[in-house]
Amino acid sequence: MSAHDSPDPSKAVLWDTHHHGHDVISTRSFGYFLYLLSDGMLFATLFAAYGVLSYSHSYFNGPTPADFVHPWYTFTQTVALFLSVLAYGMGMSAVKKGNKAGLMNGLIAAFVLGVIFLGLDIHDMMDLAAHGVTVQTSGGASAFIVLTQVHAAHIFFGLLWILVMMAQVAGKGFTTDTVGRLLSLRMFWHLQAIIWVFVFVFVYLWGYMS
Amino acid sequence: MSHGHDNPILHPEVQMSSTRGYFTGFLISLVLMAAATAMVSSHAFPPFGLLMVITICAAIAIIAQIYFLLHIDVSEHNIWNTVSLVLFIPLFILTIGLTWWMFSQLYLRTMPMMPGMH
Numbered sequence: 517m518s519a520h521d522s523p524d525p526s527k528a529v530l531w532d533t534h535h536h537g538h539d540v541i542s543t544r545s546f547g548y549f550l551y552l553l554s555d556g557m558l559f560a561t562l563f564a565a566y567g568v569l570s571y572s573h574s575y576f577n578g579p580t581p582a583d584f585v586h587p588w589y590t591f592t593q594t595v596a597l598f599l600s601v602l603a604y605g606m607g608m609s610a611v612k613k614g615n616k617a618g619l620m621n622g623l624i625a626a627f628v629l630g631v632i633f634l635g636l637d638i639h640d641m642m643d644l645a646a647h648g649v650t651v652q653t654s655g656g657a658s659a660f661i662v663l664t665q666v667h668a669a670h671i672f673f674g675l676l677w678i679l680v681m682m683a684q685v686a687g688k689g690f691t692t693d694t695v696g697r698l699l700s701l702r703m704f705w706h707l708q709a710i711i712w713v714f715v716f717v718f719v720y721l722w723g724y725m726s
Numbered sequence: 727m728s729h730g731h732d733n734p735i736l737h738p739e740v741q742m743s744s745t746r747g748y749f750t751g752f753l754i755s756l757v758l759m760a761a762a763t764a765m766v767s768s769h770a771f772p773p774f775g776l777l778m779v780i781t782i783c784a785a786i787a788i789i790a791q792i793y794f795l796l797h798i799d800v801s802e803h804n805i806w807n808t809v810s811l812v813l814f815i816p817l818f819i820l821t822i823g824l825t826w827w828m829f830s831q832l833y834l835r836t837m838p839m840m841p842g843m844h
Binding site: 539541542545546549550553556557560561563564565567568571573587588590591594595598599601602605606608609611612613614690691692694695696699702703706707709710713714716717718721722724725726 | 732734735737738739740741743744745748749752755756759760762763766767769773776777780781783784787788791792795796803806807810811814817818821822825826829833837
């Protein structure tokens with residue numbers, strides 16, 4: 517299947533006596549990848565709704581993203597999320613060597629940076645509400661808030677999942693189950709950075725300039 | 727079990743983690759997002775040109791992240807992830823594109839007096 521399985525000529529056996537069952541980790545992570553693609557379709561419908569509701573008449577003469585988006589503020593959220601994703605990746609590189617402490621450091625860093633991202637987002641939403649921009653303001657504001665906050669909800673559940681994985685790895689170590697879940701969470705967390713590029717560029721930045 | 731061994735650490739999906747790859751993906755996407763933010767907040771180009779430039783920034787950042795973070799490539803272990811992503815992309819684009827197209831045509835025909843129409 518892969519490079520590390522290539523036979524060592526000195527230890528080569530002619531008959532494979534082991535039973536090859538399913539590759540449990542690969543089967544689960546592929547299933548989870550398909551689930552994440554369907555999550556991508558959820559975002560497609562929200563992006564479509566935002567595209568349809570971002571005409572100037574959609575804002576009902578109220579504030580538009582050009583009035584309430586602050587590009588450099590949202591850029592700090594981008595930095596926090598990308599660093600969180602990087603920290604998770606570093607943690608997974610430690611798993612490669614069976615380094616539990618390295619994984620824990622990566623998970624803690626990813627968690628703290630994710631909390632910073634979410635804190636900045638909540639602060640931004642409170643600020644919008646204080647300036648009278650809520651889901652009730654206009655169709656355009658509804659589409660903007662729902663799309664950005666569905667992404668934030670993904671981050672929230674990802675943070676919970678990071679806590680669960682810290683507890684499971686601390687208790688059970690690296691088993692097929694925990695390592696498989698770490699791989700699924702890696703896909704989930706890295707996909708949030710990819711979705712965030714869409715949200716940041718086409719909702720925040722494009723909204724600000726139009 | 728997994729490829730004839732029981733140690734989950736040796737599973738190819740664990741072993742494909744690469745610190746250098748994650749750092750490269752991080753750096754490329756962060757630099758592109760900083761460039762897009764700087765251009766948009768200084769209104770460096772007229773709106774249509776600006777939209778094109780930030781779309782290119784987003785496209786390169788997304789491709790870099792898909793390659794370096796999700797490990798989507800043509801290696802034997804990952805080929806079905808790649809196939810399902812490639813089949814997913816048209817669904818994603820059609821869902822957004824056709825919805826937007828239908829409503830933009832509707833607005834053209836039903837709200838000719840509204841400002842902001844193209």
